[in-house]
Amino acid sequence: MLFRTVSRLPLLVLLALLCACSKPSQNAAADPNGEEIDPYQNLTFQFASAVAAPDQQDRWDTVQYVKFEPAVRGKFKWNSDRELVFSPSTPFRPSTTFTARLRPEALPADKRGTTLPEDRAKFHTPYLQMQEPQAFWGRSAQAAGTAEMRVELPFNYSVRPADVQPLLRVTQDGQPVAFEVTGTEPGATVRVALNQQVRPGSPLTVALAQGLRAVGSDQASTADYEKQIQVPDPQALEVRSVAGSLQSADPAITILTNQPVTTAELRSALTVSPTVAFETQELESGFVLKGGFEVGKSYQVSLRQGLRGGLGGQLAEDFTQTVSFSDERPTIQFASADKALYLDALGSRNLGVRINEVAQVKVTIAKVYANNIQQLLRAGTEYGYPEYSEDEGGGEEESEDGEYVDRSYQYYDVENLGNVLSERTYSVAGLGKEQGLRLLNLSLKDLEFTGGLKGLYIVKVQDTERQWLQVSKLVAVSDIGLIVKQGKAGSTLVFANSIRSAKPLGGVAVRFVSTNNQVIGTGTTNGDGVAKFDTTAANGRFKLGLVMAQQGSDFTFLDLSRSRVETSRFEVGGLQSNAARYQAFLYGDRDLYRPGDTIQTNTVVRTEDWQSPAARLPVKIRLLLPTGKEYASLRKELSAAGSFEARFILPPSVMTGLYTLEVLTGNDVLLTSRQVSVEEFIPDRMKVTVKTDRAVAKPGQTIAAQILAQNLFGPPAADRKFEVEFSLKEKTFAPKNYADYSFSLNSGARRRGSYGSLVSAPLADRFENTVREGTTDAAGRGTATYEIPDYTDLGTLEGAAFTTVFDETGRPVNRLATFEVQTQAVLFGIRRQAELVSTGQKLPVQLAALSPAGQPVEATAQVTIVRLLWETVIERQGGRYIYNSQQREQVVLNRTVPVYAGANTDANLGFVPAYSGEYEVRVYRPGASTFVAQRVYAYGDGDTQSNSFEVSNEGEVTIEADKEKYQPGETAQLLLKTPFPGRVL
The missing domain is CATH 2.60.40 (Immunoglobulin-like)
Structure with a gap:
């Protein structure tokens, strides 16, 4: 046993040495700028001993316990007696190193020796980094109709494209590739367009030198970045990424590809499970799905094999990926x-x-x-x-007590x-x-x-x-709704109405406040809810800027600078007044004179209430030369009827050009003016009249133009050559009581436009002019005939016989006669509606069938609704890919509808647009090739939300009169059409 133990001692010593050596190595690798934090997080400070009293805990406080450099605004909260939380009012500055220092003066006297934890004395937000770049094919912004390679450079912060340009280098096989940074606005993604062709299969090298700063940071990057990316094959469609995100707080799925994809191709190849209603929005290299997605759920997005991209590339195999929205930022x-x-x-x-x-x-x-x-x-x-900007140090402000x-x-x-x-x-x-x-x-x-x-x-x-x-x-x-109308003369009208009931509010106290915040007038609305104020009276130095209104506890205001209605698109000019308060009407015997003629004029003067001024009121009339200088001036006096006559003699040597007649009061207030021409001209030597034998004709009939030529002060113009050019053109059909209907015909044919795209061919392409020649007989008469072609379903045509008769010197004299050609017995019309409609809602279609005379008739109409789709085909020409856009029509409804006489017919099609896009409603006689069309654009509710459009504070009111002209003393009946129920002022 002892041997075994001793034999293992060298191993234990070696492990101890390795551990001892590894610790200094880890410390050397540690970031000298401290721990990395998220820009959006709160900071937590853990103290070794109790610091905060119980009454300081569990509430947000503005006392500055910790001072940051650079400064960060925010609030503090003690979660416990030794845990302090700091929540910034704005996210921490990007790519920035912060230092924190505990402020002893903010702590209790017995706790001022407390120090911050070492891991919180210095910290930094994530450094600026370039993530994996991606390449794709997109539409060229320089050469219309071509494709170009683009590279996306994603960063973890927003950067300025202008800062990226000098630090970026793109190469392929060691050779530099010309590029241009697109866009000028800062963003987290910088797009680069390559200005020369690159070879698929050979990688691109993207190098970014150090020195780039993120927006809001003064700390530049200290590392060079170099990434390699593959050039995608334009013949293969690839999915780059699929991601879920919240766009304006609504869930959306973004699918990025290596080339554009059209919504028409996606319709049959894209599925989402579980099934939800969504709309597709195209991007330059992919598409976005918006609709009924819910946060917290996962969805499976699938693309079927064979999906074709804008460059012709196809998806090689089925693609499926799961997307969720659960990890979104609050x-x-x-x-x-x-x-x-x-x-x-x-x-x-x-x-x-x-x-x-x-x-x-x-x-x-x-x-x-x-x-x-x-x-x-x-x-x-x-x-x-x-x-924070680079020039600001954070703007920290604190009071004397450190708050x-x-x-x-x-x-x-x-x-x-x-x-x-x-x-x-x-x-x-x-x-x-x-x-x-x-x-x-x-x-x-x-x-x-x-x-x-x-x-x-x-x-x-x-x-x-x-x-x-x-x-x-x-x-x-407030329930007080205000409308303020200002006149040019300084008069201001205020209308006060209830927002809920639209009824006028009387007894509302109104204050008029100037732009320099002074009350310049007061008033009270009458029983009609109207208050009037003259801003010019003793208030020349003030300009009205705000109107305040109060009734009891209810208070409201209207800021004129923010609520002004732009009237330039409306006809609001009306009658212009002048300082003299007179209106004058000036007329003469003709508008064209020759040198040596006499200009005869008559002038009628009236007051603004259409009364005759006092007799013998002095006035002046003067004639101005084309150069603007005064040629002659006459002093006149009004008659008892309020009028006067004047004449100016033009000498034979007077200059030619456009003269101006002006009428002024005795103290030179201009009342009216009129222009006349003085020109040298030779009158015609003969009189020519031409008329057709019938005013209304039908296809297949013959029209005869009858000519009569007479010498002035002489015999008939016999043996004079003449030419008659017959022509046809489409005549506008505008029947009375159908002003909100469209009867314009579409030819149904298509032709190549100026840019090579197919456009609708006008009806004029079908008409050809015909010329007839002849000579007048001994009585100065001549006849030219024209057989009307067998046109059908072209509406009402206007024919013209343009006649030219030559006198004995060869000088032409021209005259014109017109006639009407009716190519169909029934003319169909569609009632105009809003161009923007909602998907998921019924599309209303109202029809009318009229005779050429404008009378309602019964007829059967064919109604077709087509969806207009655009397909882009890219062809390779001269080493570049050229876009060729083609329009395709998809018939979504085709039905025969009876149209009744005497009433507007609701087609009752029951059609509900299912997809966003452009639709066209066509109405025509069954079997006809021409049609009347009305285009609408359907927009899905899933594509927008309530704040996608600014609230409109304008409502257009249409005024229709019962007659076109009135005689003095007659009563005009006016019909006012409003966009919503309410009260008309």
Whole structure:
């Protein structure tokens, strides 16, 4: 036994030496910058002995127990007497080394000798690293219709593409490859487009030199990165990655491939299990699935063998991968956009919030007082804590007692503009839920709605454990809806109506506040809910910026700069007034004169209420040369009827061009103007008239153009040559009472466009002009005939007989006669509807059948609905891949529908778009090749959510009159069509 024991001693000594040697080696390999932490985590400090008193525990505190360098804002909480937790208000700066120092002055006097744990004295966030790059084929941004190789460089932080460009080098077989970094916005993925051809099968080497900084970090990378990637074969479709994520708080699956894939190809090759409704959105190298996916569940995504990519490559074998959304980062987001500001006080007062992976939230409600609203709104869109920049050291601020200045409302500045009303903690599971949203109810009591101090509310929702996870929203709780109309002269009208009932609110106190926050006027709405204020009266130095309204406990406001309606697309000009308050109408005997002629004019002047001005009112009329200089000026006086006459003699030597006549008051206020032309011209030597033997014709009939030529002041123009060119074109069919219907015909034929793509051929391609020649007889008459081709189903055509008769000198005299050709007995129309419709909802189609005279008739129509799909085929030309896009039509419905006379017919097709995309509804006579079409774009609810679009504060009102023209004294009946029920002002 002793021998065996002694024989093992050398082995034990060797193991001891190895252990002793390994320990210094591990210490040498340790990071001198300390432990690595996640930018989004809380920090926990464990002390060896008790530090905190019982009354300091289990509550968040702004006392700065630990000082960080660079500075980090946040709050502290003692979980126990020796465990301190720090929660940052914003994530820790990326790729940054931090040092922590315990502040003894923040501790009790008997605990000031306590020191921080060694593992927390120095730490760092993950260093900037380039992850595995990937190559794929995409559409070229430089040469349209071509494909190019692209490389994605993923980083663990956002970087600036401009910083990557000088540090990056791409080679193949040792030779440099020209490239260009695409995009300018910082991001975690930088895309590089290769500007020259690369060989599949030979790897690319991507080298990134040290010196790159992440956005928000001042610490540059200290290591060189070099990665090799394979160039994908364009003839083989490969799946690069499949990942689940939350996009705007909605689950989505992203599938990346090595070349583009169209949704048309995916329809039959893609399956998801368990089955859910989803929509597909194409990416430059893959696609995204959005729809009814749920967080916490796993889904199996499968692609069948044979799936074809945009380059023609095929998937070699079936592909299946499981995706889940359980490991997503926690998020909090309001459902409504920032522009949605007003909440009806008489409603349920619920705010929708999307909350994921958060157990408890703290809801803080603050009030900004009325006199500070403008200051709050002018702060812009920044709110919360600002991102650190390279020039800022963190912006740490502390008071004399060592406490942080709480900047949780830095954007809103509640401390200086208002007060916090309430702070409550809610369990997310206990909040109401509807359509995937958590409902946060605002109590009138918590809002101090009946209190005397009024204002705007700020609602902040914050994770109780992660101070940086927070979102804020401006909310105005009121039932008073305001509409403000400002006139150019300074008059302002305020309309107050109930948001809930749209009824006018009388007795509402209105205050008008200037842009420099001064109350420049007050008023009260009358029984119609209208208050008027003249901003020009004694307020020349002030500009109206805000309107406040209060009725009892209800208070609201309207900021004019944020709520202005853009009117440039509407005809809102109307009659323009002038300083004299007169309107004038100027007319003459003609618009064209020759040198030596006399210009005769007459002017009628009226007041703005259409009364005649006082007799003998002095006025002036002047004639301006084409150069703008005054040629002549006359002083006149109005007659008892409020009019005057004037004439200007043009000498034979006067310059030619466009002259301007202006009418002014005696003190030079311009009332109206008119332009006339002075030109040298030779009158025609003969008079030519032409007319057709019938005004309306049908295909197959003959049209005769009858010509009569007469010499002016002489005998008939006998033996004069003439030419008649017959032409046809499509005539717009616009029957009365059917203004919201479309009757435009589509030829049904296609042709190559200017860029090689197939486009719809116009009807004009079917028409050819025909020329007839002849000579007038002794009576100056001539006839030219034209046989109308046997056209069918082309609607109503407008024919023209363009006639040219030559006088004895060969000078032409032109005249035109028109006629109508009816190619079909019944014209079908489709009622126009919104271009954007929802998937999963019935598509309404209303039809009309009219005679060429515009009268309703009974007929049978063929209705076809097609889905328009685009397929991209790539061809190899000259060493590059060229895209060739082709449109394919998929018929999804084809049905015969009776159309009745005397009423608009609902086709009652029962068609519900199942997929997002472009659809076309076609109506035509059974057997016809032409059709009337209406295009719509169906958009799936799964592709968006309630805050994907800004809330619109505009509603377009259509006004229709019962007559086109009215006589003085008649009454006009106007029909106002509104987008929703309410009150028209």
